[in-house]
Amino acid sequence: MRNRNATAYRFLTPYLLIFAVFWVWPIISSFLISFQATRTVPWRFAPAFNWGRLIGDPAFFNALKNTLLILVIQVPVMIALAMVMAVLLNSPLLKARGLYRFAFFAPVVVGEVAYSAVFRLMFNLNFGIINKLLNSVGLPSIDWFSNVTPAMALIMIAVTWRWAGYNAIILLAGMQSIPEDVYEAATLDRVSKLKQFFFITLPLLKPVIVFCLVLSIIGTMQLFTEPFLITERGGPGGGTETLGLLLYRQGFRSLNFGYASAVAYTMAGLAIAITLVQLWLTREKQ
Amino acid sequence: MATVTLNKVVKRFGAFEVVHGANIDVKDGEFVVFVGPSGCGKSTLLRMIAGLEDISGGEIAIGGKVVNDVEPADRGIAMVFQSYALYPHMSVEQNLSFGLRMTGNPKADTERRVKRAAEILRISELMDRRPRKLSGGQRQRVAIGRAIVREPQVFLFDEPLSNLDAELRVQMRIEIARLHKELGVTMIYVTHDQTEAMTLADRIVVLNAGNIEQIGAPLDLYDDPANRFVAGFVGSPKMNFMAAKVVATEKDAAVVELLNHGGARLRKSLSSAPPAVGADVVLGVRPEHFCEAGEGDCDIPVRADVAEHLGSVSYVYANAGPEELIIEREASRQRASGDHLVVSIKAGRSLLFDTSGARIR
Ligand SMILES: Nc1ncnc2c1ncn2[C@@H]1O[C@H](COP(=O)(O)OP(=O)(O)OP(=O)(O)O)[C@@H](O)[C@H]1O
Numbered sequence: 001m002r003n004r005n006a007t008a009y010r011f012l013t014p015y016l017l018i019f020a021v022f023w024v025w026p027i028i029s030s031f032l033i034s035f036q037a038t039r040t041v042p043w044r045f046a047p048a049f050n051w052g053r054l055i056g057d058p059a060f061f062n063a064l065k066n067t068l069l070i071l072v073i074q075v076p077v078m079i080a081l082a083m084v085m086a087v088l089l090n091s092p093l094l095k096a097r098g099l100y101r102f103a104f105f106a107p108v109v110v111g112e113v114a115y116s117a118v119f120r121l122m123f124n125l126n127f128g129i130i131n132k133l134l135n136s137v138g139l140p141s142i143d144w145f146s147n148v149t150p151a152m153a154l155i156m157i158a159v160t161w162r163w164a165g166y167n168a169i170i171l172l173a174g175m176q177s178i179p180e181d182v183y184e185a186a187t188l189d190r191v192s193k194l195k196q197f198f199f200i201t202l203p204l205l206k207p208v209i210v211f212c213l214v215l216s217i218i219g220t221m222q223l224f225t226e227p228f229l230i231t232e233r234g235g236p237g238g239g240t241e242t243l244g245l246l247l248y249r250q251g252f253r254s255l256n257f258g259y260a261s262a263v264a265y266t267m268a269g270l271a272i273a274i275t276l277v278q279l280w281l282t283r284e285k286q
Numbered sequence: 287m288a289t290v291t292l293n294k295v296v297k298r299f300g301a302f303e304v305v306h307g308a309n310i311d312v313k314d315g316e317f318v319v320f321v322g323p324s325g326c327g328k329s330t331l332l333r334m335i336a337g338l339e340d341i342s343g344g345e346i347a348i349g350g351k352v353v354n355d356v357e358p359a360d361r362g363i364a365m366v367f368q369s370y371a372l373y374p375h376m377s378v379e380q381n382l383s384f385g386l387r388m389t390g391n392p393k394a395d396t397e398r399r400v401k402r403a404a405e406i407l408r409i410s411e412l413m414d415r416r417p418r419k420l421s422g423g424q425r426q427r428v429a430i431g432r433a434i435v436r437e438p439q440v441f442l443f444d445e446p447l448s449n450l451d452a453e454l455r456v457q458m459r460i461e462i463a464r465l466h467k468e469l470g471v472t473m474i475y476v477t478h479d480q481t482e483a484m485t486l487a488d489r490i491v492v493l494n495a496g497n498i499e500q501i502g503a504p505l506d507l508y509d510d511p512a513n514r515f516v517a518g519f520v521g522s523p524k525m526n527f528m529a530a531k532v533v534a535t536e537k538d539a540a541v542v543e544l545l546n547h548g549g550a551r552l553r554k555s556l557s558s559a560p561p562a563v564g565a566d567v568v569l570g571v572r573p574e575h576f577c578e579a580g581e582g583d584c585d586i587p588v589r590a591d592v593a594e595h596l597g598s599v600s601y602v603y604a605n606a607g608p609e610e611l612i613i614e615r616e617a618s619r620q621r622a623s624g625d626h627l628v629v630s631i632k633a634g635r636s637l638l639f640d641t642s643g644a645r646i647r
């Protein structure tokens with residue numbers, strides 16, 4: 001037995017090495033770096049330098065506020081939308097199911113830069129289709145890129161567009177794993193389709209919904225692409241700057257590795273904390 | 287309390303017809319079992335009665351009222367599924383009461399019904415458990431309980447016992463028989479297990495490939511099957527079929543020669559005109575109807591290949607080859623493979639079929 005284990009570990013070695021070098025070490029290293037002042041040569045140990053700064057940094061709190069705002073609005077809306085899409089995909093009345101499934105999933109595989117460029121065009125003040133549509137129903141044009149509220153809304157719309165279908169596919173898989181005869185039993189019990197959804201589908205789907213929520217929370221906590229590319233580095237004036245963007249600015253523009261590491265750890269810590277609260281709230285009650 | 291009447295019921299999936307015009311009359315309070323091999327359309331028929339499948343042709347009436355266009359919930363039926371179909375996230379109590387709660391049934395009445403069902407099925411002490419924490423037999427009881435609380439006029443069962451082990455199956459079978467006696471309601475029960483059919487049914491409907499082969503009381507099907515399919519399906523082990531040829535005829539009898547058993551001949555009295563001389567026929571004899579050499583009307587020598595000793599009886603599998611015979615013998619521990627023995631057939635305990643499978647009486 002011991003011998004077989006040894007063989008197994010030898011086969012695992014390449015993976016474990018890569019895992020250690022590119023995962024474990026950066027995690028430890030950035031933790032250590034977050035306690036060092038990295039603007040001096042050589043770096044020196046100064047716990048208050050980064051963490052102290054973090055606590056009093058208005059830029060950090062701005063990014064934190066923006067990130068959490070996007071999180072509490074965008075994630076629930078997206079999951080609800082994904083649920084609606086999954087229900088439609090699951091409907092026996094739907095024709096060309098494969099086509100819709102592909103269409104819903106496609107945004108995930110579209111390149112980030114390409115999709116951001118398209119969004120910038122669509123939401124352009126003067127010739128974007130969105131403003132044309134607004135005008136055509138009698139509404140005024142919105143300057144999506146120069147005002148904070150529309151810019152935040154734009155970020156949320158873009159993120160939702162990109163990930164709703166992905167979540168819908170996961171939810172759909174969950175729905176399809178619920179046996180058909182449970183619904184038949186409910187039909188014979190005179191339970192309406194709507195009640196079947198709320199009293200059978202939703203409860204049985206809870207683990208899958210929680211999974212989608214956790215994935216989305218982690219993803220949104222790290223949000224970077226959209227504010228970087230669509231609203232041009234967190235514009236207007238830091239109005240859409242997220243923690244991910246702050247980290248990037250500090251780490252890669254200002255080369256302030258210590259502070260960036262502290263921000264990174266804050267992001268991870270928040271994601272873990274929110275997820276734990278979430279799991280606790282939705283735990284299986286016995 | 288209700289009758290169930292199927293009148294020329296047809297079911298098609300697309301262009302594929304799986305039930306070809308079924309006529310069945312289930313009397314009030316009767317226990318009717320649909321039996322037949324896998325894929326013959328038993329579940330489809332049951333699901334049409336329940337309203338879970340559309341009816342492609344013909345009429346189904348429950349309690350004298352045509353229900354083709356009546357919603358499943360309004361047909362006064364309750365169904366027990368093979369997979370139990372319990373709500374996994376609800377306790378036993380919630381499983382039983384779910385339908386009533388969702389439809390605004392008065393609380394006191396719901397509680398009364400749930401309590402009664404739990405008592406009938408002896409599951410009162412399981413009420414707080416989730417289905418996952420129940421044994422197969424307990425789950426099946428809950429599934430039946432969920433049907434009982436609806437207080438239906440007709441119970442439908444789709445192979446309710448097929449996921450249980452042999453011992454539990456016998457036990458639940460007895461429970462279901464008791465339930466039928468206690469409630470006195472009409473029950474329609476689907477199974478492919480002919481022992482279940484024989485023991486439970488007032489009447490059995492034998493189905494084959496979407497056709498009804500015969501409807502009758504269990505022992506009538508055993509004694510007087512309408513055709514070779516029913517003869518082979520009812521009874522365990524299966525009836526033996528031996529190729530034969532008519533070698534002589536009389537006014538009300540035919541003499542047949544068994545082709546694979548050394549030319550043994552048997553004179554069989556018939557109540558109808560005998561087939562022509564030279565016609566190919568099939569002689570059917572149940573394993574339990576062979577008798578000792580000399581005691582019957584036609585002795586045949588056989589060579590035992592395998593003997594199964596069940597304690598109470600022994601089964602001898604003889605003459606492996608084109609025509610294996612299963613012969614029931616008195617319990618004996620001696621008989622073994624390679625033995626030669628002679629058994630005898632009584633004309634009165636054999637059945638004659640033509641090559642299409644129809645009975646020659
Ligand atoms: N939804 C469906 N679409 C197409 N064909 C179907 C459908 N449901 C059943 N069939 C076909 O109808 C026939 C009868 O099926 P059914 O389920 O009634 O058989 P059964 O007698 O209950 O068999 P079993 O003992 O295996 O449960 C089968 O040939 C099956 O393939």
Ligand SMILES: [Mg+2]
Nearest residue numbers: 328329330445
């Ligand atoms: Mg079936």
